[in-house]
Amino acid sequence: MIPGSFNYHAPSSLDEAIKLLEDLGEDAKILAGGHSLIPMMKLRLAEPDHLVDINGLSDLDYIREEVGVLCIGAMARESALEKSELIAEKYPILKDTSEVIADPLVRNLATVGGNIAHGDPANDHPATMVALDAEVVVRGPGGLLDSGGRTIAIDDFFRGPLMTALAENEILTEIRVPCPNGKSGAAYKKLERKVGDYAIAGAAAVLNFDGDTCSKAGIALTNVGPTPVRASEAQDALVGTAVSQDDADKAGELAAAASQPVGDHRGSEEYKRAVVKVLTSRAIMKAKERAAGGN
Structure with missing residues (x-):
């Protein structure tokens, strides 16, 4: 080849x-x-x-917090997310995601921006970023100096398999993730046939709490649709609950119903929906554990 x-x-x-x-x-x-x-x-x-x-564009290689937002340069390597103390402490869902991508050799070269800009629903970061309500910054003619840049909500970025909102003369330069506020937690779970493979399915869960009650939830799925799938009904079902195991299982069922898998060598549609149900429930409970101060 x-x-x-x-x-x-x-x-x-x-x-x-x-x-x-x-x-x-x-x-x-x-x-x-x-x-x-x-x-x-x-x-x-x-x-x-x-x-x-664009590997020579070192200005796009960074991970830093600004006011209310985590900024990830498009050329930040997956290994940098995996090893970052800031990410491990405040954004462990991103560590979850990076450390299940391919293998260490790949993660030393692969970029966060590329994982998103490629528009592949089988990639892991797209679902995570949807659950986190991220934004992407893209630059076109005019570069950094004037109106050549625009910010796109992550839900508007993915258009179809390998299709995004990027114009031919635009480059994704940054990903912006809202900083966690108050009591919150997030997690990503993935099932693969072998280490480093694309997901059979994956689930990202982000929970915010007011006391012991869930006030907001984000749930998104990997590799079970033409784009990362936001499981809106599953999100809504968690709001106003204490997120018990039963609540998580119900959300898992709703996420499975929202998925649009295609049967292939990784499994049948029925099997993939069953995987989504289990992974979503597990991601939710892990997110709850982290919101309570766990790792």
């Missing part, structure tokens, strides 16, 4: 990268970690004439 021929570009700035995309149009693809794009190129499922390598 060898990719077709292509022209290689290595811009030294974000503005230069955007200009290349603008000039080259639909014949160009961004290369970050490459662990989603390159396999597709080897299978000739993607045959770009130009690759724009």
Whole structure:
């Protein structure tokens, strides 16, 4: 499996990268970690004439908190999320997610931005970011200096399999996650056939509490639909409850009903819905445990 021929570009700035995309149009693809794009190129499922390598854009490699928001640069590596003390302490769901992606070698190169921008519903970060009500920042012509940037709510970003709201001349530059407020917890659970494989299914759960009562919930699913699936009815069912095991199981049933799996070599539709039910319940209970101060 060898990719077709292509022209290689290595811009030294974000503005230069955007200009290349603008000039080259639909014949160009961004290369970050490459662990989603390159396999597709080897299978000739993607045959770009130009690759724009943004690995030199170190300004996009960061994990930091600003006022009320966690900012993750698009070029932050999965291994950086996995090892970050800030992430482990305040955003453990992101550690959950990163540490089940592929293997350590891949995580040293793979980027958070690429995992999201690729638009693959089998990737793990999309569902996590939906549950967290994240936003993505994208930049087009004009770069960082004027109106060339826009912020997109995560629910509006994914349009279909491998389809996102990114225009051809735009680059995803940052992911923004609201800082947790008060009593809250979040967790991600995934079932895979073998370590490092794509998920048979995955479930992300985010809970906020007012005292012992759930005041807000976010639940989203991996690899059981054309995009990450927000399980709205499951979320709503948790609000106003103490999130008992029965409450979590009910939410799991509603999440399974919201899923849209396709039967394949990883399992039948029925099996995948059963997996969603169990994983959602487990993610919810883990999120509750973390909200109470557990790890």
